[in-house]
Structure formats: C-alpha cells, structure tokens
Amino acid sequence: MRRIKSISDLEKWKENILSKQKRHEIIVSVCGGTGCQAYGCQKVKGAFQKELTQRGMRERVALKVTGCPGFCEKGPLVTIYPQNIFYQKVKPEDVPEIISETIENGRKVEHLLFEDPNANRKITSANDIPFYRSQMRLLLSRNDLIDPTHIEDYVADGGYQSLAKALFQMKPTEIIEEIKTSGLRGRGGAGYPTGKKWEECKKEPKETKYVICNCDEGDPGAFMDRALMEGNPHSVLEGMLIGAYAIGANKGFIYVRHEYPLAHKNAEIAIQQARKAGLLGKNILGSGFDFDVEIAKGGGAFVCGESTALIASIEGRVGEPRSKQIRTVKHGLWGKPTNLNNVETWANVPLIIEKGSKWFSSIGTERSKGTKIFSLVGKVKNTGLVEVPMGITLKEIIFDIGGGQQDGKRIKAVQTGGPSGGCIPASLFNLPVDFDSLTQAGSMMGSGGMIVMDEGTCMVDVAKYFVHFLQEESCGKCLPCREGLKRMGEILDRITEGKGNEEDLSLLEELAEVVADTSLCGLGKTAPNPVLSALRYFRPEFEAHIHQKRCPAAVCTPLIQYSISESDCTGCGACAKICPTQAIKGEKKQSHLILAEICSKCGSCIDVCKANAVMVQ
Amino acid sequence: MDLKSVDLIVDKYQEKRTALISILHDVQDRYKYLPDTALKMVASRLHMDINEIYGVATFYKSFSLVPQGKHSITLCLGTACHVRGGPKILRELKGLLYVEPGQTTADRQFSLNVVNCLGVCAIGPVMMVDRKFYGEMNPIKAKRIIEKIDKNNKNNKNKKRNGVKS
Numbered sequence: 001m002r003r004i005k006s007i008s009d010l011e012k013w014k015e016n017i018l019s020k021q022k023r024h025e026i027i028v029s030v031c032g033g034t035g036c037q038a039y040g041c042q043k044v045k046g047a048f049q050k051e052l053t054q055r056g057m058r059e060r061v062a063l064k065v066t067g068c069p070g071f072c073e074k075g076p077l078v079t080i081y082p083q084n085i086f087y088q089k090v091k092p093e094d095v096p097e098i099i100s101e102t103i104e105n106g107r108k109v110e111h112l113l114f115e116d117p118n119a120n121r122k123i124t125s126a127n128d129i130p131f132y133r134s135q136m137r138l139l140l141s142r143n144d145l146i147d148p149t150h151i152e153d154y155v156a157d158g159g160y161q162s163l164a165k166a167l168f169q170m171k172p173t174e175i176i177e178e179i180k181t182s183g184l185r186g187r188g189g190a191g192y193p194t195g196k197k198w199e200e201c202k203k204e205p206k207e208t209k210y211v212i213c214n215c216d217e218g219d220p221g222a223f224m225d226r227a228l229m230e231g232n233p234h235s236v237l238e239g240m241l242i243g244a245y246a247i248g249a250n251k252g253f254i255y256v257r258h259e260y261p262l263a264h265k266n267a268e269i270a271i272q273q274a275r276k277a278g279l280l281g282k283n284i285l286g287s288g289f290d291f292d293v294e295i296a297k298g299g300g301a302f303v304c305g306e307s308t309a310l311i312a313s314i315e316g317r318v319g320e321p322r323s324k325q326i327r328t329v330k331h332g333l334w335g336k337p338t339n340l341n342n343v344e345t346w347a348n349v350p351l352i353i354e355k356g357s358k359w360f361s362s363i364g365t366e367r368s369k370g371t372k373i374f375s376l377v378g379k380v381k382n383t384g385l386v387e388v389p390m391g392i393t394l395k396e397i398i399f400d401i402g403g404g405q406q407d408g409k410r411i412k413a414v415q416t417g418g419p420s421g422g423c424i425p426a427s428l429f430n431l432p433v434d435f436d437s438l439t440q441a442g443s444m445m446g447s448g449g450m451i452v453m454d455e456g457t458c459m460v461d462v463a464k465y466f467v468h469f470l471q472e473e474s475c476g477k478c479l480p481c482r483e484g485l486k487r488m489g490e491i492l493d494r495i496t497e498g499k500g501n502e503e504d505l506s507l508l509e510e511l512a513e514v515v516a517d518t519s520l521c522g523l524g525k526t527a528p529n530p531v532l533s534a535l536r537y538f539r540p541e542f543e544a545h546i547h548q549k550r551c552p553a554a555v556c557t558p559l560i561q562y563s564i565s566e567s568d569c570t571g572c573g574a575c576a577k578i579c580p581t582q583a584i585k586g587e588k589k590q591s592h593l594i595l596a597e598i599c600s601k602c603g604s605c606i607d608v609c610k611a612n613a614v615m616v617q
Numbered sequence: 618m619d620l621k622s623v624d625l626i627v628d629k630y631q632e633k634r635t636a637l638i639s640i641l642h643d644v645q646d647r648y649k650y651l652p653d654t655a656l657k658m659v660a661s662r663l664h665m666d667i668n669e670i671y672g673v674a675t676f677y678k679s680f681s682l683v684p685q686g687k688h689s690i691t692l693c694l695g696t697a698c699h700v701r702g703g704p705k706i707l708r709e710l711k712g713l714l715y716v717e718p719g720q721t722t723a724d725r726q727f728s729l730n731v732v733n734c735l736g737v738c739a740i741g742p743v744m745m746v747d748r749k750f751y752g753e754m755n756p757i758k759a760k761r762i763i764e765k766i767d768k769n770n771k772n773n774k775n776k777k778r779n780g781v782k783s
C-alpha cells in the first residue's frame with residue numbers, strides 16, 4: 001500500500017485499483033456478517049476458494065467477503081456480479097453447481113433463488129425482492145460490494161473523496177453549515193441536530209478537543225451499528241475525519257461494545273490500513289490536518305451507551321453517568337470539549353458532503369431528514385436490516401418489507417426504541433416513522449430496533465422483561481432508578497405469577513411517574529416507558545392476568561397448563577420423544593398424556609405435534 | 618501463577634490508568650478470568666487502590682473474577698430472542714447443567730452466561746458456544762449441542778453432572 005500525500009495521489013490510487021479490478025470478469029460476494037457466520041458462511045467461502053483455485057479461475061473471478069446486506073433471515077447470502085444474481089441459504093455443497101452453472105455458463109441455479117411467497121415465482125436480482133424493493137439503501141448498499149478488510153474496495157467506490165472535498169474545498173464553518181442545513185439528526189435515538197452539536201463544540205476555546213464514535217449499541221434487538229462497523233468501517237472513519245476537521249479535534253475514539261468482536265476487529269483493521277495509507281495521522285492528504293483514532297472496548301454495561309457514562313468508561317472508570325447541566329461539548333473526555341455521535345450519524349456525513357445538503361434534506365419528512373436503518377426482528381416473516389426514508393409508515397415496514405406475520409399468528413404490536421421506547425399497537429401502524437411521531441404515541445424511534453410481536457407475545461411479560469433488564473443495567477447511582485425499578489419488577493413478577501391484585505396497576509403507574517421524574521440520566525428517565533405504553537394500549541392483558549389469572553398469549557408459565565386432546569392425538573409419539581423432561585407418557589398409536597408435575601412447559605411438544613393435539617390453557 | 622503476561626500487558630498500555638478497562642480485557646483474554654493476584658499486580662503497577670480496580674472489574678459484566686469452564690455457553694436474551702422463546706432455552710440449559718447464569722458446572726466443563734443482546738437478532742433466539750454463533754435455537758437444539766460437546770469429551774463419559782460452582 002502506498003502512502004497518500006495529496007488529492008492527486010488519492011485519484012491515482014483509485015484509478016490504479018479500478019484498473020486492477022477490471023481484470024476480474026466476475027465477482028462472487030459472500031456475506032461475512034455475524035448473522036451469516038452463524039449459518040456457516042465461512043465454509044461457503046472456503047468452498048468457493050477451493051473450487052475456484054482447483055479450476056484455475058482465481059484470475060478471472062474475484063471472491064469477496066462483504067459486510068451484511070441485511071437479509072439475515074436468508075443467509076448465507078451470495079451475490080454474483082455483474083449479472084447481479086442473488087442466491088440465498090447457500091450451503092458449501094451448492095458451490096460447485098454455482099461455479100459450473102452460473103460462473104462458467106451464465107445460467108441461474110433455480111433452487112437457490114429467492115421465491116416470492118405471494119406470486120410463487122423465483123426472483124433473480126435482490127432489487128426485485130419485496131424485502132429490498134421498498135428500501136432506500138444509501139448506507140447499506142455499500143455493504144454489498146465492499147470487503148471491509150480491504151481499504152482499496154472503499155477507495156474504488158469513491159471513498160475518502162468527501163474528505164478530500166472537505167479538506168480542500170470547504171472551510172470548517174462551511175462544513176458545519178452544510179451539516180446543519182442537511183437536517184441530519186443524531187441516529188443514536190435522541191435526535192439532536194448534528195450540525196448544531198458540532199457548532200457548539202467548535203465554539204469552545206480549548207485547544208484539545210475530541211470526537212467519539214458511539215458503537216455501544218446496547219438496545220436489545222438493534223444491530224444497525226454493528227452491520228455498519230463490520231461492513232463499512234471506513235465510511236465511519238471518513239465521517240469522523242470530516243467532523244474532527246470541522247470541529248478542530250485531532251484525536252478520536254471509537255467505543256465498541258465487547259459483544260461485537262467482528263466490529264472491533266474490522267474497525268481495528270480499517271484504522272491500521274487508513275494509517276498506513278496516510279489517511280490517519282499527521283498532515284492528512286497534505287492539508288496540514290492531523291487526526292488519529294483509537295478503539296476503546298466496552299465491558300458489557302448497557303448504561304455506557306449514555307454519553308457521559310461512555311466517556312467515564314473510556315477514561316477507565318466505572319460507567320456512571322453524570323448530570324448534563326454542563327454538556328459534553330464543553331466538558332467531556334478528560335474535561336475537554338468532546339463531540340460524540342453514533343455510528344450511523346458518522347456514516348451519513350461523507351454522503352452529505354459528497355451529494356450536498358440539499359439532496360439529503362430532500363429525503364424524509366420536514367423535521368427528520370435522510371434515511372434510517374432499522375433492524376426488523378421478532379415475529380415477522382422477513383427479518384433483517386432495512387434502510388428506509390424517514391416518514392415511511394410502520395405498516396409499510398412491517399408488511400411490505402417484512403412480509404407480515406410469521407406463522408399464522410396475528411401481529412399485534414411493534415416495540416421500538418429499545419428499553420427506552422414502548423410498544424405501538426397494530427391500530428397505530430399508519431404512523432409515520434420519524435423522530436417526533438413515535439414519541440407522541442408513547443414510544444420513540446430510538447436507535448432503530450423494531451421488534452414485531454404477535455398474539456403469542458404476552459405484553460405483561462414484555463413489560464416485565466424490560467423492567468428487569470433496566471433494573472439489572474441501572475448503574476445504581478440514583479435511588480429512584482435503582483429501587484423504583486426493582487419494586488416495579490416485583491409487582492410485575494406478582495402479576496405474571498397470578499398473584500396480582502387490584503391496586504397493582506395504579507401503584508405501577510405511580511412508581512413509573514416517580515422514576516421518570518426523578519432519575520438523573522436517560523436510562524432512568526425513560527425506563528418506565530415500556531410499562532406505561534403497555535398499560536396504555538394493552539391494559540386488558542394486565543387485567544386478565546390479575547382478575548382471571550389467565551395469560552391470553554399463553555406465555556407466563558405459572559398461569560398455563562399443557563395438555564393433549566384425546567380426540568386429536570394420533571399416538572405418533574413425536575412429543576414423547578422430544579420432551580426434554582420425559583413428561584409425556586402413552587403407548588404407540590394410543591392417546592398420550594402430559595404429566596403436569598414434571599412438565600417444564602417448554603412448548604417443544606406443540607412444535608412437533610402434526611395433529612395440533614397439544615393444547616395450552 | 619505466572620504473572621509475566623500481566624507485566625507485558627501493562628507495559629503495552631504504558632502504565633496508563635485510563636487504559637484500565639483495556640488492560641483488564643487483555644488480562645482476562647490471557648487467563649480466561651481475572652485472577653486475584655493479577656488484579657493486585659495491575660493495581661501496584663498503575664499505582665491505584667485495589668478497591669478501585671475491583672470496582673471497575675465488578676461493574677462491567679464482561680469481567681469474571683472466578684475461573685470459567687472449558688466451554689462457554691452464552692445465551693442471548695435480547696428482546697427479539699426473548700419474544701422468540703429465549704427464556705425456554707434458558708430453562709432447558711439450567712435444567713441440563715444444574716447451574717444458574719453466571720455459574721460454572723462443578724466439573725468445570727461449562728460456564729453458562731446470559732447477555733442482553735449479541736446483535737444477531739434477525740436469526741434469534743441466538744446462543745453462542747465457544748465463540749461460535751448458533752441461530753434459530755430451541756430447547757431441543759440446545760440440548761443436542763450440549764450433549765454433543767459432552768460426548769466428544771471422552772474423560773467425562775458417563776459422568777453425571779451435579780452441583781454448582783459459582
């Protein structure tokens with residue numbers, strides 16, 4: 001790798017890479033994201049490597065391991081370019097067929113194509129698949145073609161051109177003005193205007209300033225930042241470089257949670273390669289601007305996603321938040337002005353500089369601009385990452401992109417905003433998704449987790465889950481959060497065990513109010529949201545638990561009982577074989593019986609029973 | 618215990634107090650947990666109070682002050698995994714291993730941990746065994762994975778598991 005000392009060097013480098021890439025007639029791109037890894041994409045890649053080498057095709061065919069294209073449900077994913085053929089659920093044994101059919105003869109391998117369940121037809125290109133069709137993949141589309149461990153791929157795709165533009169054609173104040181007029185708001189959840197934050201940090205007179213990238217994606221059910229950091233770390237670095245130049249910072253940190261080993265690894269590789277290329281370090285591109293980035297690893301504390309706690313953690317201390325009366329842009333890391341943005345926010349910056357604020361602000365709604373990546377998960381047919389323009393309705397995301405319900409159970413709610421958000425009922429699915437609309441509905445857009453819930457999800461159980469989650473993650477600094485959540489958890493435990501009483505719901509509401517009003521940081525202030533929103537929209541479910549001692553979704557184990565319908569049971573014995581506690585007895589071809597005292601209520605029998613004879617009451 | 622590695626790790630971070638969390642991560646990677654003697658050594662090298670180090674080591678969930686089992690089982694209980702049946706898998710694992718989350722089996726074979734999100738939500742429920750991810754889990758699959766590891770472990774054949782070591 002050469003050292004890039006000027007814009008013309010960067011241009012030459014890009015030309016050079018592009019001419020080398022031209023040698024490859026065909027590109028095989030295998031998704032290497034964590035999701036596809038769980039499905040064994042490493043073996044698929046290995047099979048390609050072996051087959052291509054054996055057939056002497058390595059010169060002609062490029063094999064790339066890319067970041068996550070988003071459709072995790074169907075992994076491992078393989079795309080063949082330039083034909084743009086999208087193969088899903090690829091196994092290592094499919095590889096010889098792909099090579100001899102598609103690569104050597106240009107024919108499609110039908111059984112690996114995606115099948116549209118509504119139209120019963122095979123779809124060749126990813127762009128025609130309903131999951132991708134309604135998306136606007138400004139950020140994620142770059143994941144499809146870039147090998148995150150090769151800076152050359154990013155440079156060939158126009159990478160670091162925005163940095164060059166910012167350094168040589170724009171003044172720092174102009175960059176900030178551009179970001180301000182673009183309307184970009186913080187993607188971490190709070191939605192603070194990014195340009196305004198930069199401006200406030202720039203105004204501070206101190207000499208040393210820092211920029212931080214928050215990759216402590218703690219919200220359960222959200223993994224957009226992981227996908228970006230794993231799949232395209234250079235776009236985040238480029239964003240940080242531009243921001244640091246605008247603000248006047250020379251040092252940056254990327255705070256990565258320890259649960260994301262691949263994101264950590266790819267970010268580390270990206271930093272090393274950028275340093276080697278001279279894109280980090282002293283006198284970047286000959287502009288006189290110095291900047292370097294270090295990675296700080298999290299320790300598995302949810303509260304460290306909060307800016308002041310995150311800063312404490314980088315400083316090597318216990319991650320306790322502090323009062324934000326003095327903001328981090330004035331007094332942040334080691335007391336110096338610090339600008340902290342989320343991964344997705346940083347990744348948007350190069351795009352805005354490249355295409356202009358006018359273009360960016362033409363996307364989205366009046367107060368929420370651009371696109372947002374959501375992780376669409378839970379009880380929905382197509383799960384994965386979706387990038388959509390702000391203002392699209394929940395219905396479009398869940399039904400058009402997500403394909404609707406998963407296994408015959410009606411979708412009743414979607415949980416957004418993680419533990420700080422709430423559940424939005426299906427009756428409000430026409431709401432547009434932006435920073436303000438979901439807040440009015442008692443939830444929030446948050447960082448982008450969207451967990452779909454159906455009739456098999458108990459809302460009391462979900463509320464209990466979040467309260468226990470937050471109680472465990474509360475740093476313990478303030479009493480209302482530490483003790484209040486504990487008591488709320490106890491009340492919800494009681495309700496789900498069938499021991500709830502009349503006053504419990506009003507007590508819950510009262511406690512929730514106190515916790516929200518008197519906690520110091522965002523964790524405590526928003527902690528009651530999941531409970532309050534569940535009570536607001538799903539009160540009858542709470543009442544069923546309290547008055548009828550019944551869990552309508554059949555989730556709360558103390559309130560349910562499994563049994564086998566004598567008339568429906570065919571005596572196949574599948575349930576008895578699968579039962580982990582051997583609680584099912586019965587002779588072959590005779591009706592079976594569940595012994596209630598041994599039954600662990602795991603539900604395995606329901607899943608295997610072909611006659612639908614297992615009942616839950 | 619050979620503490621030379623601790624020295625090297627502290628050297629690597631130039632005795633910077635602010636690198637404490639990174640130092641602890643490296644120590645844990647080396648010893649698979651944070652041994653008492655190693656922490657004392659870190660404290661003396663960084664000129665810090667040992668209590669402060671314990672404060673940090675116990676605040677962050679990823680650190681363990683007790684030795685871990687040969688195989689680590691990490692079950693994700695994030696929201697997506699929760700609604701897709703994560704708790705049922707936890708019940709199965711607890712019953713199978715006779716341990717609570719955060720504990721290690723008495724034969725030191727398995728450590729069971731739960732985390733709040735592994736970020737592989739689209740294919741939940743997710744379980745990670747020795748850094749390998751398994752998606753779309755259910756109690757039966759979980760049981761099979763444990764049994765397979767147990768089977769491969771010849772020394773452990775026919776040995777019944779009981780008791781806990783926390």
